[in-house]
């Protein structure tokens with residue numbers, strides 16, 4: 001389809017903020033508030049007789065910033081949507097200012113959860129990282145005052161092109177999801193930092209989707225199935241940031257800058273909070289832009305219908321010190337709305353927004369608060385859960401309660417409470433509900449990143465209230481995970497890799513079990529894997545109420561013939577089944593599979609390996625899978641030069657960043673190599689490695705290595721052997737091309753752009769259509785020892801159980817120690 005750029009206003013902004021926290025919303029919206037009571041059931045019997053009001057324990061405190069925001073929100077029914085590929089790509093500053101200064105309804109839409117990124121603060125990767133980033137994004141959105149939404153497309157790591165991205169996402173499916181969100185949320189303006197041709201492939205793809213979705217959302221021929229419950233929607237404007245990170249300083253080819261440049265000053269002071277808007281968004285650089293809505297207008301009838309309340313023709317925000325006058329004005333405004341005519345259906349969302357915002361303002365100004373409290377921390381199928389809905393009147397006027405109801409498991413039930421609340425009283429009702437035995441668990445959350453159940457099951461209390469003849473509604477929600485009675489919370493290792501080095505040893509798995517019930521549990525934890533000749537190894541489980549405990553389950557050694565699976569002499573793949581059964585039943589309460597990989601990878605005998613881990617346990621677990629005598633090396637040991645006991649030392653990826661003290665102690669690492677040790681250094685980022693006198697960082701390698709920013713992002717990119725006879729590629733395991741099969745995410749990052757000729761470059765690889773990179777695996781003799789620098793992402797492959805990676809890794813740690821016999825070598 002043709003894109004007519006000239007009809008978009010291209011917005012010029014300065015540098016993007018760096019929001020430290022990430023940003024979403026639980027899709028709720030106001031519709032529920034006004035949903036007709038189509039499925040009203042009989043009132044639930046109150047389990048405590050609290051239908052007569054009781055005095056409130058707390059006095060009224062008006063939250064002035066909150067009230068100010070609520071009043072400001074009444075003046076604006078426009079929606080601005082910021083679309084971003086990953087959490088952190090959104091324009092947090094702009095979103096903050098639009099909401100905090102102008103009361104604009106702001107939403108963010110993220111293509112992914114950002115789960116393909118690196119994690120420099122913890123071991124979580126992939127879906128587990130996605131869960132963390134989704135939660136951070138929700139917290140950041142609270143600070144911005146925006147609502148986050150996710151398209152749930154997979155973040156498969158760095159990508160160089162939109163084409164590769166669409167191969168994973170599916171272009172039509174991605175577009176369908178974005179169009180759906182535009183039709184649901186009806187943004188007047190869409191803003192984005194992503195253009196269509198520069199930077200990360202996910203950014204380019206998102207930029208292209210926005211252009212298409214902008215038109216498609218308004219086209220009844222596109223995704224017509226969505227139109228059964230939604231209408232088409234045409235956003236008025238699209239702004240693409242010029243000079244965004246990952247972009248350039250000029251508009252993309254074909255874009256036209258209409259010169260319609262409006263500005264917002266993020267250094268402006270928020271008069272209510274006494275802080276600077278930009279501080280609220282946690283950002284530094286002064287940026288310039290302005291409300292994107294200038295020149296847009298509503299039809300007269302709609303504008304009249306949505307006219308905000310005033311006092312003496314002045315906005316209510318000017319009366320923040322006189323809450324009683326504000327409340328009177330709000331009551332009058334809401335009473336006047338009751339008989340008003342409705343608005344056209346293509347504007348109905350504005351009425352719903354302003355109505356919801358009016359409810360919020362009336363709640364804050366009147367001091368009437370609805371809360372829904374869950375007494376359980378999670379739900380167990382077949383077991384009761386308790387909720388309490390409380391309405392408190394901390395204000396001075398009497399409030400009529402026309403209805404209070406509870407919504408759970410898709411059914412609404414009226415709650416029996418007092419008819420009215422005089423000043424300083426509250427009423428509550430407790431609901432006991434048995435969680436359906438068929439309820440499907442939502443834990444672990446990492447398994448629910450893409451199925452819409454990431455945030456658990458939703459429960460809602462809502463109330464229809466009246467104060468001096470003005471009606472308003474309140475809503476309070478809570479979300480709970482659904483978990484089995486006894487839950488397998490963690491299995492360690494999370495993937496069981498074994499090799500000839502440990503095939504004759506008994507295996508031990510650590511299992512963390514949680515009893516989610518308020519009563520003790522007795523039963524059995526069972527492990528079975530017929531393929532590996534393991535037939536129901538059991539371990540007794542006794543757990544106290546709500547107790548979490550780690551157990552170890554042991555099994556005999558796996559016989560070699562089942563490990564090697566005869567037909568495939570090299571590697572094999574399978575799984576163990578773990579299950580928990582209660583005493584007196586053979587029906588498992590819960591089950592989990594553990595993926596199992598046998599890799600035919602051998603290491604020279606009696607090797608002693610030291611490793612310096614960075615962020616996770618990959619090295620520890622991989623060395624254990626190889627059956628190697630390995631110990632974590634502390635920075636202090638390096639500082640003291642206590643490395644002589646190790647044949648090989650490994651510095652994990654980004655080790656000099658994770659342990660800055662390693663830089664000053666680096667000469668001890670190099671001395672260790674000169675004395676005959678083998679040192680392996682996994683990939684580093686350019687700015688963490690290259691010599692920088694200002695930061696006191698010398699060249700860290702024995703012969704110069706200068707990193708660049710080149711990556712090979714296609715995990716299937718061909719790999720060519722430059723030195724096929726080199727020992728590293730042949731001993732103890734012969735490495736072949738097939739050892740580069742089954743790789744995940746990418747080949748390598750920050751490949752060296754310059755390296756001393758004393759290094760041998762062993763491999764060559766490249767993304768499609770790009771020049772080959774030869775520096776993924778560099779090795780040099782130094783003194784009596786060996787130095788290896790490798791920018792291939794071994795930690796991801798080892799963590800994923802790629803057999804070829806175990807063979808190459810075994811060769812690296814064996815390098816320089818051929819056919820060693822007997823005791824440890826002393827340098």
Ligand SMILES: [Zn+2]
Nearest residue numbers: 085086089200
């Ligand atoms: Zn991004």
